[in-house]
Amino acid sequence: MTTTVAFIGLGAMGYRMAAHLPKHFAQVYVWNRNFAKAQQHAQQYQSQAVPLAQIADADIIFSCLPTSQQVDEILQQIQPKAGAIWVDCTSGEPQAARAQAERLQQFEVAFLDAPVSGQTIGAENASLTFMVGGDEHAFHQARPAMQAMGQLIQHVGHSGAGFAVKAVNNMMMAMHLCAATEGFSTLKAHGVNLDKALNCINASSGQSFITQHALPERILNRSFPLTFALPLLAKDTRIAVDLVHQAKLVTPLMGLCQSLIQAAAQQQPADSDFSTAAQLYESLNKIKLE
Amino acid sequence: MTTTVAFIGLGAMGYRMAAHLPKHFAQVYVWNRNFAKAQQHAQQYQSQAVPLAQIADADIIFSCLPTSQQVDEILQQIQPKAGAIWVDCTSGEPQAARAQAERLQQFEVAFLDAPVSGQTIGAENASLTFMVGGDEHAFHQARPAMQAMGQLIQHVGHSGAGFAVKAVNNMMMAMHLCAATEGFSTLKAHGVNLDKALNCINASSGQSFITQHALPERILNRSFPLTFALPLLAKDTRIAVDLVHQAKLVTPLMGLCQSLIQAAAQQQPADSDFSTAAQLYESLNKIKLE
Amino acid sequence: MTTTVAFIGLGAMGYRMAAHLPKHFAQVYVWNRNFAKAQQHAQQYQSQAVPLAQIADADIIFSCLPTSQQVDEILQQIQPKAGAIWVDCTSGEPQAARAQAERLQQFEVAFLDAPVSGQTIGAENASLTFMVGGDEHAFHQARPAMQAMGQLIQHVGHSGAGFAVKAVNNMMMAMHLCAATEGFSTLKAHGVNLDKALNCINASSGQSFITQHALPERILNRSFPLTFALPLLAKDTRIAVDLVHQAKLVTPLMGLCQSLIQAAAQQQPADSDFSTAAQLYESLNKIKLE
Amino acid sequence: MTTTVAFIGLGAMGYRMAAHLPKHFAQVYVWNRNFAKAQQHAQQYQSQAVPLAQIADADIIFSCLPTSQQVDEILQQIQPKAGAIWVDCTSGEPQAARAQAERLQQFEVAFLDAPVSGQTIGAENASLTFMVGGDEHAFHQARPAMQAMGQLIQHVGHSGAGFAVKAVNNMMMAMHLCAATEGFSTLKAHGVNLDKALNCINASSGQSFITQHALPERILNRSFPLTFALPLLAKDTRIAVDLVHQAKLVTPLMGLCQSLIQAAAQQQPADSDFSTAAQLYESLNKIKLE
Known part of the structure; x- marks a missing residue:
């Protein structure tokens, strides 16, 4: 069975991070509000630029946005399938993580707060540090996808601990x-x-x-x-x-x-x-x- | 001509620092207020425990005391010979360094404020950093003696800059x-x-x-x-x-x-x-x- | 027509504040979680100790509790009649005031945040300062009741401004x-x-x-x-x-x-x-x- | 016997302060670096503009300058007579007060640090507060002169306490x-x-x-x-x-x-x-x- 990985938010960090995923996963969806950027990414890195609705089909969904509020807005527009894992790489708010985790839990979707450090150079070299909060089982499932982009992938505690x-x-x-x-x-x-x-x-x-x-x-x-x-x-x-x-x-x-x-x-x-x-x-x- | 090096103040730092000098200099004087410690040092490291008055004969005199005030007290008791260089490794006060440098200058003695970092382990391994203020010519003359105890020997500016x-x-x-x-x-x-x-x-x-x-x-x-x-x-x-x-x-x-x-x-x-x-x-x- | 005034929360401040109301209003209801205190107040000052449900009949309802959270709890238990004014003398949170004002507005009840200063001695002497936020019309209606307990009764801005x-x-x-x-x-x-x-x-x-x-x-x-x-x-x-x-x-x-x-x-x-x-x-x- | 009072430093404060002295003392000397100001003061308030040397003859000498350093400079230029009291109204440094008091003591001159508060309006209305450090006997002797310019004349402790x-x-x-x-x-x-x-x-x-x-x-x-x-x-x-x-x-x-x-x-x-x-x-x- 193939794991489908999606990436939402192709900013300075996200664009570079998502570039590593097609090397390790057969199916990589990308989406960006300014959709032209997603199309450019697809062309440059063999990812697939898809509409937001299709992102919901992925097994592991990364998001990397400026604030937790913007993640909330996206979360209100799509509902990932049961069993999916949402990995939010935003530098977000611990309280938001807990609320998001609770909300997604009712759809049997796990939410990990997984902010990264290492700046654009680390994103480019896949040497980021992931500090991850949330369910440990989900963490282990999502780890390979994070490893494609980072070096130190560290679970630090319950939901919100990563943020x-x-x-x-x-x-x-x-x-x-x-x-x-x-x-x-x-x-x-x-x-x-x-x-x-x-x-x-x-x-x-x-x-x-x-x-x-x-x-x-x-x-x-x-x-x-x-x-x-x-x-x-x-x-x-x-x-x-x-x-x-x-x-x-x-x-x-x-x-x-x-x-x-x-x-x-x-x-x-x-x-x-x-x-x-x-x-x-x-x-x-x-x-x-x- | 042989360079005589002296070391005043055999505390946790000084004791370990002075231990390296006899490896590089034929004549090494040590002095400590609690003189037994100087004698122990002489026995352990082939330095010479001498009375404070004899320290004045050295070409390069190191001091390493808790405060600038204590350096002042020593300075009032001995007068180094003309041409000598006083290297004070105390974590002292910039104002005191300027006053001490001025006072010694009248005897044609140079004063370098040369505090060290690296803690006791750095003193033991001769891997200290010396940050040195004062006359550059004197700095170059005293450098070999500092190199016996340190790794980075850096001149950072005029008198007081080291402190x-x-x-x-x-x-x-x-x-x-x-x-x-x-x-x-x-x-x-x-x-x-x-x-x-x-x-x-x-x-x-x-x-x-x-x-x-x-x-x-x-x-x-x-x-x-x-x-x-x-x-x-x-x-x-x-x-x-x-x-x-x-x-x-x-x-x-x-x-x-x-x-x-x-x-x-x-x-x-x-x-x-x-x-x-x-x-x-x-x-x-x-x-x-x- | 007689104005009925109610007072919720007979702590160190509230007990003394409510004592002045019967001098100016014919009908004064008091309520306290520890109800014995309300009964003691009734006996001492000619107020009426009533169940919380009856407080809802009053024209002007004062509350004076330790925190906005405790005011929220009371607000969930009673619904004042349309046209009533709720005057909250708690040292509360501006955000809570805005939420409370909005919620009560749908029942045509005005909410004023009206914290006081002057400590227990000011409560005793009816020389408190009221700093009041919220609807100005409601402020003018409730002013006489505040004047019974205070000296400077100052409207300072919109809802939350008093807090x-x-x-x-x-x-x-x-x-x-x-x-x-x-x-x-x-x-x-x-x-x-x-x-x-x-x-x-x-x-x-x-x-x-x-x-x-x-x-x-x-x-x-x-x-x-x-x-x-x-x-x-x-x-x-x-x-x-x-x-x-x-x-x-x-x-x-x-x-x-x-x-x-x-x-x-x-x-x-x-x-x-x-x-x-x-x-x-x-x-x-x-x-x-x- | 007449008490001669002198005032050094006719700035915004001093000019107004010294104006009250001629109402209470027959002989009032004033001096200012910009001497024209002293002459203007003499004309306006019946004080006497005198050279700095003559100030030394006064029984009580006030100074009111921007900093203790400037008081030091004046003190090096004149030597008050034995028995005189120097009252420094500068907002000065406690350490300077102690040094000045010690130095003047050898000439049998008392030094009081006596800064004032009340700003220019207080100087004008003779309603200043004097907070005075130094010898208590001298304080009592100089008090009448301070009372001419102030309202609360308070001894607060030893030399430097006023500052x-x-x-x-x-x-x-x-x-x-x-x-x-x-x-x-x-x-x-x-x-x-x-x-x-x-x-x-x-x-x-x-x-x-x-x-x-x-x-x-x-x-x-x-x-x-x-x-x-x-x-x-x-x-x-x-x-x-x-x-x-x-x-x-x-x-x-x-x-x-x-x-x-x-x-x-x-x-x-x-x-x-x-x-x-x-x-x-x-x-x-x-x-x-x-």
Whole structure:
């Protein structure tokens, strides 16, 4: 029996992710709101561009959209067949995952929240990390399809846990970004050579993914290439803070960081890379990180 | 002509650092306030335990003490010979470095602020990072002696720049520690498996030295081994915030983190590892990270 | 025609508020979950203790409960007659007010969110402030009943606006409480006489309701009398922060203060006065404000 | 025997303060760097404009300058006679007060740190508050001269205590300003009428000097009259945070507020009123408080 895999949402991530599926599955459906993009994908990667209704016939359905709200809209338009597994790679909201899982359960459809990290380069190289919440049996069934696109495929807990880990990961990344920007602004103000300081810090306990990548590749070289939009990071930090409020936790740094990322998102054009959050500090301190 | 190298301060770091010098230099003097420790070092590593006055005869004098104040006290007791280079590996204050450099300059002695990172394991393996501020000529002269103990030997700017980079590195590390603790407390409160979440985050953009090392090796396994005392981290964060104030900068996260580390240092016994700062959050949130 | 007024929820505030109504209205119904309290009120103040179903006959129905959720529960049990006005004095959630107003509108019942300030002493003296959101016509109709219990009866905007003003007022109060505690801890640490400092500050630009009342009457005299429970303040600060998130605003101090109040609420017993938030700082700083 | 009183520093505050002295003292010397201002004062108020050297002959010498550094400069130029009392009304640094007191003590001159609050209107009406640190005997001797200009003359502790209370007062005021701005931005974003909300809050527990005065008289009416410059407030908040660091205290809100005031001071022209700090939030949130 052949497994049919479908992919909904061919954005910067989805387009590249779905490209790997035809190498491993005979039948791969793709759909995109702007349908021309689905047709282009079909032509380029031997997937099949199908109407949304036909997506419902697939065994495993991936979705990768900007927000949980947009996934909800799609879910209201189609009803997957019993036994199907819906794998949502959106950076979504844990509460939405639980509601979606419950709703699909009545049709005997499993819902996995399975956000990914690794950015467009990881999507291209099939080296993404999948952090997955939801039913473990469904996870094992859907794993081969995820493995076609990723490297680390990790079940992290019940429904919503995948989204929670992603939101917290991105919040931590945002805190590291603010930390690096504040630290390097301080060094710049005191006349320290930033490239040499970065060498030291990347070899020391202050190292982070941000100091390793964002600082040299996006900020200090002033390129700020758009691969992950700042408003999406602002949304992720809000999801993280929502988790904090639901559990009545004390997390002062997260709250403050959310405020700063929000301020940066307010200041920058909507299509700015997340790394431009550094420019909020640059304008406040009148110091340019270069 | 033989270069004589001296080392003042045989604490957890200094004792291990000075152990490498006799492999590269014929004459190595060591001194420690508790002199028995110097004698033990001499016996164990073929260094020479000498009175403080004799240290003044060395060409290159290392010091590695808890604070700049303690370096000042030593400096008032001995006067190195003209042409000597003083290499201070203390995690000290940039302002103190400038004052010390100026004072020694009148005796034609160069002062380099050369704090190290890499912890005791790096001291043992001679894989430390030296971040060095001060005269470049003196830096090149003292480099071979630093290379005996370290791997990356980086000149980062004028006098005080080394201390500044170290203080900022440690402040960034402290922010990453708070970020990780807040993030993982949130995940724990939502029933996520922390080890699996850590797998994902270490493969993602939320990664840091802290998530890679402190979280699994010190916190989640509840070992909190004392290798870097929390009050010293509190001191370093204060130095970083002093730099911010001197330059009238806007760095909200650094200020808040300094406050939190201070609170943790107030709460914990003085001989607690820096990683016990996580326990401040644990007591506030009544959540144990394990 | 006689106006019948009803009052639901005879807690510390409601019991005292409802006491004024029989002086101005011939027919006053009261109801309380613990019904004995309603009967005691009837006996003491000439109100009538009636079953919840009978409350539905009143022209103006006041409710004063700990949370919007509890108001929702009551609303599901009774349906006021067409033309009635529901005046909710709970410190509730703006979103709940809008939902409640919409739901009641279909029965031609107006819903006003009308939280009060002035604490138990203001309830006793009928000197409360009512901050009212919702339909202006209904506001004018219900005003005489509010005037029986309050002094300043202020319409502040559409449905939810009253709750918003109350939440923001309490959040500001919480920030002032933290500000006072931090400031006076600093003075105490530097050996300043706190009572004399308070004299100065109350005559200066640092004055607030908190420095005027909470500091001398609750904190410095170590009485911490329970009149407004800390968990309720924590709830109010969460409502304020929710408003911030809904509007995607940048309010760093509010976020941080919410975190601190949350931490204090975690630390203190549930029946602690809001002023015991000062004790969080006292334990962190090992400084007693007295 | 006649008491000679001198006043150094005829700025917005000093000019008005010194105006009251000739009503109570026969001999009143005034001096100002821009000497024309001293001469104008003499003509207008029957004081005597004298050279700095002659100031040294006075029994009680007031100084009122922007910073402690400027007081230091004056102190190096004149040496008051033995038995004189120097009353410094600058909003200065506690550490400077202690150093100045010690230095003057060797000439048998007492130094009181005696900053004032009440702004220019209080200076004009002789209704200032004096918060005074230093020797109590000297305080009692100098009190009549302070009473000529103020209403509440309060001794608060040893040398430096006056400056500490003033710095903390201004820091608290700054926190209240941020609190009010954040709170009212939130209300504005939710469509609440700000004037009506202000009515409620000024009658409630969220009241402060800021909500009573700065909000209606400076911010909501968009006048921002320059009576107390924002950079001076930034300096005061730094003094307060210095006190925190010296005592190793945990005061997260103060640190954050200092950062925000610093950011506002960076953004605004140097001659902006402190109330323009609200405009930092306005630009971050794209919300105008009116």
